Amino acid sequence: MNILVVLRMIPDSAGELQLAEDGRSIDREWLDFQLNDFDDHALEEAILLKEAGGAKVTAVAVGEGTNRVLQMAAARGADEVVALQAEEDAMISSREIAASIAAMARAKSADLVLCGVQSSEDVFGQLAPYVGALLDWPHVSGTNRIVANGAVLRVTQERGAGVAVTYELATPAVLGVQTASKAPRYVSGSKLREASKTPIGRAAPESSGFERSAEIITLRLPVQGGSGENLGGDAETVADRLVSILAAKGLARN
Amino acid sequence: MASTLPLWILVITALALTAWRSRRYAFALANAPAAARFDRPMLRLQGVMVAIGMHRKMLRKPLSGVLHAIIFISFFVLFTATIDAFGSRLFPGFSLAPIGGETWIAALQDIFSVLMLVGVGLALYQRYVLRPARFDGSSGSDAAIIYVLIVLIVASLLLEAAARIAGGADGSWRPVASALAGLLDRAGIPAHQGEELFYWAHVGAILAFLVYIPGSKHRHMFLAAPNIYFRSLEPRGLAPAVPEAREAPGIDSLGQFDWKQQLDLLSCTECGRCQAVCPAYAAGLPLSPKLLITDMRDALAAGPSAAPLVGGVISEETLWACTTCRACMEACPVEIEHLPKIIDMRRHLVDEGRVSPGLQEALSNLTRLGNSMGKPSKMRARWTRELGFPVKDAREEPVDVLWFVGDYASYDPRVQEITRKVAELLTAAGVDFGILFDAERNSGNDVRRAGEEGLFETLAQSNIDEIKACSFNRIMTTDPHSLNALKNDYQHFGATFEVLHYTALLAELIAAGKLDLHVADGARVTYHDPCYLGRYNGGFDAPRELIRAAGYTLHDMPRCRENSFCCGAGGGRIWQGDDGVTERPSENRIREALSLGDVAYFVVACPKDKVMYTAAIDALGVADRLKAVDIAELLVPLTSQALEIPTVETT
Ligand code: SF4
Ligand code: SF4
Numbered sequence: 001m002n003i004l005v006v007l008r009m010i011p012d013s014a015g016e017l018q019l020a021e022d023g024r025s026i027d028r029e030w031l032d033f034q035l036n037d038f039d040d041h042a043l044e045e046a047i048l049l050k051e052a053g054g055a056k057v058t059a060v061a062v063g064e065g066t067n068r069v070l071q072m073a074a075a076r077g078a079d080e081v082v083a084l085q086a087e088e089d090a091m092i093s094s095r096e097i098a099a100s101i102a103a104m105a106r107a108k109s110a111d112l113v114l115c116g117v118q119s120s121e122d123v124f125g126q127l128a129p130y131v132g133a134l135l136d137w138p139h140v141s142g143t144n145r146i147v148a149n150g151a152v153l154r155v156t157q158e159r160g161a162g163v164a165v166t167y168e169l170a171t172p173a174v175l176g177v178q179t180a181s182k183a184p185r186y187v188s189g190s191k192l193r194e195a196s197k198t199p200i201g202r203a204a205p206e207s208s209g210f211e212r213s214a215e216i217i218t219l220r221l222p223v224q225g226g227s228g229e230n231l232g233g234d235a236e237t238v239a240d241r242l243v244s245i246l247a248a249k250g251l252a253r254n
Numbered sequence: 255m256a257s258t259l260p261l262w263i264l265v266i267t268a269l270a271l272t273a274w275r276s277r278r279y280a281f282a283l284a285n286a287p288a289a290a291r292f293d294r295p296m297l298r299l300q301g302v303m304v305a306i307g308m309h310r311k312m313l314r315k316p317l318s319g320v321l322h323a324i325i326f327i328s329f330f331v332l333f334t335a336t337i338d339a340f341g342s343r344l345f346p347g348f349s350l351a352p353i354g355g356e357t358w359i360a361a362l363q364d365i366f367s368v369l370m371l372v373g374v375g376l377a378l379y380q381r382y383v384l385r386p387a388r389f390d391g392s393s394g395s396d397a398a399i400i401y402v403l404i405v406l407i408v409a410s411l412l413l414e415a416a417a418r419i420a421g422g423a424d425g426s427w428r429p430v431a432s433a434l435a436g437l438l439d440r441a442g443i444p445a446h447q448g449e450e451l452f453y454w455a456h457v458g459a460i461l462a463f464l465v466y467i468p469g470s471k472h473r474h475m476f477l478a479a480p481n482i483y484f485r486s487l488e489p490r491g492l493a494p495a496v497p498e499a500r501e502a503p504g505i506d507s508l509g510q511f512d513w514k515q516q517l518d519l520l521s522c523t524e525c526g527r528c529q530a531v532c533p534a535y536a537a538g539l540p541l542s543p544k545l546l547i548t549d550m551r552d553a554l555a556a557g558p559s560a561a562p563l564v565g566g567v568i569s570e571e572t573l574w575a576c577t578t579c580r581a582c583m584e585a586c587p588v589e590i591e592h593l594p595k596i597i598d599m600r601r602h603l604v605d606e607g608r609v610s611p612g613l614q615e616a617l618s619n620l621t622r623l624g625n626s627m628g629k630p631s632k633m634r635a636r637w638t639r640e641l642g643f644p645v646k647d648a649r650e651e652p653v654d655v656l657w658f659v660g661d662y663a664s665y666d667p668r669v670q671e672i673t674r675k676v677a678e679l680l681t682a683a684g685v686d687f688g689i690l691f692d693a694e695r696n697s698g699n700d701v702r703r704a705g706e707e708g709l710f711e712t713l714a715q716s717n718i719d720e721i722k723a724c725s726f727n728r729i730m731t732t733d734p735h736s737l738n739a740l741k742n743d744y745q746h747f748g749a750t751f752e753v754l755h756y757t758a759l760l761a762e763l764i765a766a767g768k769l770d771l772h773v774a775d776g777a778r779v780t781y782h783d784p785c786y787l788g789r790y791n792g793g794f795d796a797p798r799e800l801i802r803a804a805g806y807t808l809h810d811m812p813r814c815r816e817n818s819f820c821c822g823a824g825g826g827r828i829w830q831g832d833d834g835v836t837e838r839p840s841e842n843r844i845r846e847a848l849s850l851g852d853v854a855y856f857v858v859a860c861p862k863d864k865v866m867y868t869a870a871i872d873a874l875g876v877a878d879r880l881k882a883v884d885i886a887e888l889l890v891p892l893t894s895q896a897l898e899i900p901t902v903e904t905t
Contacts, residue, residue: 012623015630032630034622068622185607186614189621189708190503234877 001055001148001171004105005046006115006127007073008092009033009063013120017221024216028089033064035072038116044180045146046114047077053148058108060203062086062097067200075187075195080108082201094122098130099206105135110172111151117141117176128176138169141176261343261457268461275468278557279520282509287499289512291484298483301589305482311587315527317380324373325404329475331366334359335411339457360427364415367408368430374404388526391545396470396524403466406459413438414452421445469555474523478588481521484514485589490580491742491790493702494594496601503707504602506564508554511595518590519551528582528592533820534575538836541575543582543592550595564599570608571834573599578703578825579785584816593703600705616829617706624695624713625661626829631692634659637670638689641677646688652725653688655680655759658717658740660733661696662861668868669861672884676732676756682891683769685759687730693720697731699739699786704826714739718749729753734787734860735824741791755787757859757885761796764803771889772896773805779888780809780853782843782867783818784860797859797885804888809853811846819843821866828862840870847880856882 011017012032020027046057058080059073070081084100086092105113113135118125125141132139144164145156148171155167158178187195231238246252273280304310309326313319338355341348350359381389381397416434419425422445425432438448467473488494496503497512505511508519528543529535535542546568553559553567561567573596582592603609609617619628638645648656657680663673680687698713717740721729729751731737741753754762763769781801787793794815801808813819822839832838844867847856856871858864867882890897 012630014628016633030632032623032632183611186604186609186617187607188503188605189706189710189712190605191708192621193708193712232877234875 001049001053001112001151002108002110003046003049003055003057003112003114004101004108004110005039005043005057005059005073005078006097006101006113007039007043007059007061007066007069008036008116008119008121009061009065009069010036010092010120019219019221024219025091026219028064035069036116036119038118038177040116040184041180042114042116042175042177043073043076043078044182044184045143045177047185048181049112049146049148050077055148056080058082058104058110060084060101060104063092064088070200071192071195071198072187074198075191076185080201081198082203084203085205091121092119094124094127094130095210096208097205098127098134099208099210100203101127101131102134103206104203105131105172112148112153112171113137113174114146114177115174117143117178125176128174132174135172135174137172137174139174139176140167140169142178143175144177144179145181146175146177257343258346261340264457264461265340265344268465271465272468275465278555279468282516282554283513283520285509286511286513286516287497289484289514291486291514294487297487298485301485302479302482305587305589306479311527311585314585317376317384318525321373321376321380324369325377328366328370328373331362332370332408332411335363336460339411339453339460356424357427360415361429363411364428364430367412370404370408374401374408377401386526386530388530388544389524390526391529391542391548392524392526393471396472399466400463400470400472403459403463407456407463410452410456410459414449414456417443417445417448417452421449471522471524474521474588477517477521478523481517482589484517486591486594489742489745491738491786492745493597493743495746496707502602502605504564504600504605504705505595505598506562506602508550508563508567511598515591515595516554518595519547519554521588522547522551522590523588524548525587527585527587528590531581531585531817531819533577533579533581533822533839533842536837536842537575537822537839539571539575539834540569541572546572546592546596547590564602565608568599570603573603574610574613574826574830576825577785577820577822577827577839578700579820580789581785581817581820584789597703597705600703601707602705604705604707610830612831613704613826613829616826617701617704617709620696620701620713621709624716625665626696627661627665629665631695634664634694635689635691637664637673638677641674643681645677646686647691648688648724648726649690649693649720651688654686654727655688656721656724656726656729657687657689658697658721658729658731658733658736658753659689659694660731660736660861662865663732664694666861666865668865672861672864672886673732675884675886675889678894679760679769679886679889679891682893683760683763685763688724688726690720690724697733697736697739699735699743700824700826700828702739702743703824704829710743714744714747718744718747721751722749727752728759730756730759732756732861734784734791734793735862737793738786738790755791755793755796755859757787757796757800758793760886760889761799761803764800769889770892771804772892772894773803774888774897776805776807777855778809778853779806779855779857780811780847780850781814781857781859781885782811782821782847782863783815784858784863785818785820785824787859788818789816797857800885800889801857804890806855806857806888809850811843811850813846819846821860821863823862823866828866838870838873840866841874843867844870844874844876844880848876854881855888856880857885857888858882859885 012034015032018027049055050057057078059078060082061070062084066083074081113131115127128139128141140155142157143155144158147154151171153169157165231241309319309323312322338350412431415428415431416438419432419435420438526544532543549567576596616626619626646653662669695713695716698710702710737753737755820839864884871877871880
């Protein structure tokens, strides 16, 4: 089986986000980028499938800082790693990259395309459906377990409240991974160092072929709330402070 | 003599049996990887003299130390009797008489026989009446068998001499045996048969002892001295590098340990001193440094087996419980190296990706961002914004002191305040200093000790490159962990920097009269020696000088300096959960401080400690009685407002 995994780099949410001058995007110049968490799970699921039944895993990464993440993917067991060139300093739009991913899936004779169910830049989770549609392959999103038996896949999807459904579908297919069957493994620094010699392939983007249907007109950062107050260590002081705060707000009599 | 042949047969049989019983160990040692422990023979010998000749570590526990010294000296004196017993019959004509075997040597043997019995009596009293907890888990039957054999050897020696005296020999040099001779007489034991009986009992007991030793902790009689001789002479803070000959970074079978690490296993006396000082053991975690050693020893003795070393003989929980505080190694009288073994086995776990979720998160953050908290590098120097003055960028301009700030001091909001205090103190003293801003990475000290050698190398190399590109005279660190890595571990990369802890630099500035401080009125405080400042790097005095200079009276806790008790955060523990902990080491320590009864401040000199101990004080609900303060908070320049000291009720 040939598996293609998509790895998207997204702005590190722990960083300080700042709006770009046009107010419609984030200023990406000073940001750190990190692998989209769901994509990390997709990678893990691909490696688990490889370990369970043998597969060739190709990881394709898009965004800033892909080299590091591709080396990590290689250290974890990806057989081939490719960086997909994308527009610099721009959000990774699923509409934009879907055609490139589909083209690559064909070029690599993929039987299975895995990507994270969503990313902070694609909260609708559109990548898997787009790619599925372009390839005309079946697609399931929100998976938390994938078992391969030859060309037949059993895919479990979490529906909330403990309800889970299992689909059976034939490859080729596109799956949006919510969580891998097992938490992503840790790769040691020494394995990473070894993998740093892995050659990284380059792929040029395909034109998306989609008309723009909507665009962002404004972006807003969260408003900084008032900071908390430490009420002190021992019960008595805390109680005193609480009473006086409640009284000050007219919620209790002093 | 008619007994020569039987004795030869007996001796040869015993020696053969002993060799047979030692074969596994001998084979294991012969096949073990090499270790470079043959340099500096004089220094090595000197260490043996101090350790054995003066019982330096043994005497830290006075009763044990004294009783062991008595048994030890008696053993040497009585060895003359052993030579006599075997020599005289194996080689007819041999005798010690010409050099005093029947006079002063006889007298010494007589007296030391009694002393030996006194020593064994004290040992029995200690083991069966006092029963120190450090013996928990040690083999009770092994100790008992040895006591019985020693008593047999000594008693038969005395009785043999007594029988000889009863048979008419001169007893004037043997007062004790003479007294016993009277008893034998009265008991009606015929002198000649008695002498023979006791002789054979004596040599029999000695040979039994010899045959017994290879399977007993009493191997240490032979192995303690070599084990101490071949001890590590590296700086204490230098974790052993991964040998080039090794294929993977870690170790997952006993045979991969070099011969010294294996010799360690065989030398353990089961004294439990390491267990008694271990914070992980005290916290109820499944780690006793003693059992760590003896479990591996027993596995070595049992020979190849199906159980894996890591996760089998030694469980993963055991390995992750260690704070790398080094207290066990400091306490071990035979210089056993627990930590290198733990680190090597952790290296195996990390290489296999077998890490807890907490540790995985921290290590992933460190890989990605260079700090364990998952904060962007660009926020590393954020703490400087609230200073009233700019801090130099050491990458841009030359500085006298390059300040390596460290993760906690940089990012943790609870510690940033102290970091700013240190910056203010340096400025008040006119120190020309700068920092690396977002180019600084975690020093890798605890990354390395968590077994992540590859990541440590990446972090270290990055720091070394940045530091080497700066122009400075000395490096100062806030964090003792960074101090240790920069000063010791970075030597692996050929980087030798002059590195100071901030307490050392501040003490120097005060001594030079460059820093005028408010002087308190002698209020009593206690001080916690951080493992990586004190035990690892000998930084015991500077913090104490600072406390004195600020006008406080230091009331040390019982466990201080080399014997300081770890806060529980080191070696990557801070990234792991508290599962299985019955008493947090930090709370144990706060109770110790409270028991002093008269201190208001618990003074610390490590950023992690401020966090750990404030949490511990809160958890114990004693915030009204004790406050954790960093030493930098005690030092208030005359230009600032003096510190108000809370009043303490003396209990
Ligand atoms: S280093 Fe400290 S925590 Fe680790 S085994 Fe030794 S005493 Fe225990
Ligand atoms: S390792 Fe050292 S301190 Fe611990 S029990 Fe053995 S001999 Fe004693």
